[in-house]
Amino acid sequence: MESIMENKLPVGKPKWLKVKLPIGQKYTELRGLVDKYKLNTICTSGSCPNMGECWGEGTATFMILGNICTRSCGFCGVKTGRPETVDWDEPEKVARSIKIMNIKHAVITSVDRDDLKDMGSIIWLETVQAIRRMNPETTLETLIPDFQGNTRNIDRIVEANPEVVSHNMETVRRLTREVRIQAKYDKSLEVLRYLKEQGIKRTKSGIMLGLGETEAEVLETMQDIRNQNVDIITIGQYLQPSKKHLPVKEYITPNQFEKYEKIGKEMGFRHVESGALVRSSYHAAKHIL
Numbered sequence: 001m002e003s004i005m006e007n008k009l010p011v012g013k014p015k016w017l018k019v020k021l022p023i024g025q026k027y028t029e030l031r032g033l034v035d036k037y038k039l040n041t042i043c044t045s046g047s048c049p050n051m052g053e054c055w056g057e058g059t060a061t062f063m064i065l066g067n068i069c070t071r072s073c074g075f076c077g078v079k080t081g082r083p084e085t086v087d088w089d090e091p092e093k094v095a096r097s098i099k100i101m102n103i104k105h106a107v108i109t110s111v112d113r114d115d116l117k118d119m120g121s122i123i124w125l126e127t128v129q130a131i132r133r134m135n136p137e138t139t140l141e142t143l144i145p146d147f148q149g150n151t152r153n154i155d156r157i158v159e160a161n162p163e164v165v166s167h168n169m170e171t172v173r174r175l176t177r178e179v180r181i182q183a184k185y186d187k188s189l190e191v192l193r194y195l196k197e198q199g200i201k202r203t204k205s206g207i208m209l210g211l212g213e214t215e216a217e218v219l220e221t222m223q224d225i226r227n228q229n230v231d232i233i234t235i236g237q238y239l240q241p242s243k244k245h246l247p248v249k250e251y252i253t254p255n256q257f258e259k260y261e262k263i264g265k266e267m268g269f270r271h272v273e274s275g276a277l278v279r280s281s282y283h284a285a286k287h288i289l
Helices: 025-036 051-056 090-101 121-134 151-160 173-179 185-197 215-226 254-267 284-288
Strands: 061-064 105-110 139-143 164-166 202-209 232-237 271-274
Touching: 025 090, 061 090, 061 121, 090 121, 105 121, 105 284, 121 139, 121 151, 139 284, 151 185, 164 284, 173 215, 185 202, 185 215, 202 215, 202 284, 215 232, 215 254, 232 254, 254 271
Parallel strands: 061 105, 105 139, 139 164, 164 202, 202 232, 232 271
Antiparallel strands: none
């Protein structure tokens, strides 16, 4: 099999990938708050192209359990290595910041913590509980790792009962080994299925395109996700965080993203976010409806 890493980058980014620079009072306020409380957001750690838009509207996706991941996925801009000690005050810090920012819908995600016996699931539960106590009107989405498929850890997410629980497939079956490395395609499907079986009202998953997948493979993955009774799917363009990461093999056109959106709705997804700059938490507040 040809390695993804052996292919050359396409020449230049197309015009539809242009993003606005992060500016405005709301962005400045949120930037200051994140720095003050030393919070980790996937917006910054993951180099999200929508940071200017989302932060300008006063919303953000908080990343708990530090900003160093135990996994080394080929697509992800988050640092990998030996994580720092768990900050048991983090749930209160996140909850307090959400209150200060008056956020109505919060998205929480985390790095993988395979170094911990509970893989971080206890902090996950305590974070959601702290947010609920301090912000009873705030709705929540949790974008969770696979917890290595350990149902005891996943059950803590179920106990927390956020309005939406998301776990990303990231790519098609054929490319999973190179793109996600330590993750398994079928295990992620099992996590999505288990969440729905345990009563989570809204489940969600996402994939990124441009890594060398075919249209047929994308449709197969979309159907695999829908077969787990997943309600929401996000489909976006992969952008290379640095030269050390997997290169972009193709820039998907807006027309193709529109096609996937139409097919996704026909498959029965409740919400389909499909576009070049779409990321997991893009327009997340709509997904609780």
